[in-house]
Amino acid sequence: MKTYIAKEQEIQDSKRWYVVDAEGKVLGRLASQIATILRGKHKPIYSPHQDAGDFVVVINAEKVRLTGNKMQQKVYFRHSGYIGGAKYTPISLMLKTHPERVIEFAVKRMLPKNALGRKMFKKLKVYAGPEHPHQAQKPEVLELNA
Template identity: 55%
Template sequence: MRTFSPKPADIEREWFEVDADGAVLGRLASEIARVLRGKHKPIFAPNTDTGDHVIVVNAAKVQMSPGKAETKLAYRHSGYPGGLRSRTYRELLDTRPEEVIRRAVKGMLPKGPLGAQMLRKLKVYAGPTHPHQAQGPKPLEVDHSVRRLSQGRSA
């Protein structure tokens, strides 16, 4: 039996919508990366982009572990000597909540051109509305990856 390699004509892309209200950042990002990569499809191939589009709404309401927002730093570099800048995730959540989710998902995708192609299919919005209603997005169930931090840890 020959190994199946998906061709561009075999790939059917769908649109999914995820509500990030109360979701834990890392668990939500891993589920989004799985769908962007196409691991939920039977035609998955690690060297091909078989994934779907994902729309994330309410990015400003995403949760992080207690204290992590104040201690974890997001770095960026201007390209010049001494150009390293850092901000806490709390500052990033207050000013650009879309960037927090985009960074978390980007770290879970393959590096290089293939990962960049997958990341372009991610649309993140801070509020509850988005301009992609024409694509007919389906709700993406991420109940197993969402956990309220106020309920405590379960062992």
């Protein structure tokens, strides 16, 4: 048995663009399916050390759904590095001010934490409304069961 390793040209030829409508979709399920597409795990040429994933454009990020009490309880944490520099942002405020960041954070945290993961994350484009500037790439509409 020989392990198949895809060549760089094969990977570049197989790159596609997808549009995902986040309206009414559950955040975590949507993010995990997007992360799978960005990594390329849905393709037969998948290899963990190569970026064989596709581009994903997410529209209607402001209309994503959360289950349970997450709207009241979930908070995003960041720290300035100074003493007492902890910042807590509730998800309800994040959805009002920067709805695209909610999906970006969820997907980014599901990707590998290395240079390859950062490269994969650059293929994600998230927009709060229904419009996006990627019509020239002729993206296919992707129906995710989330």
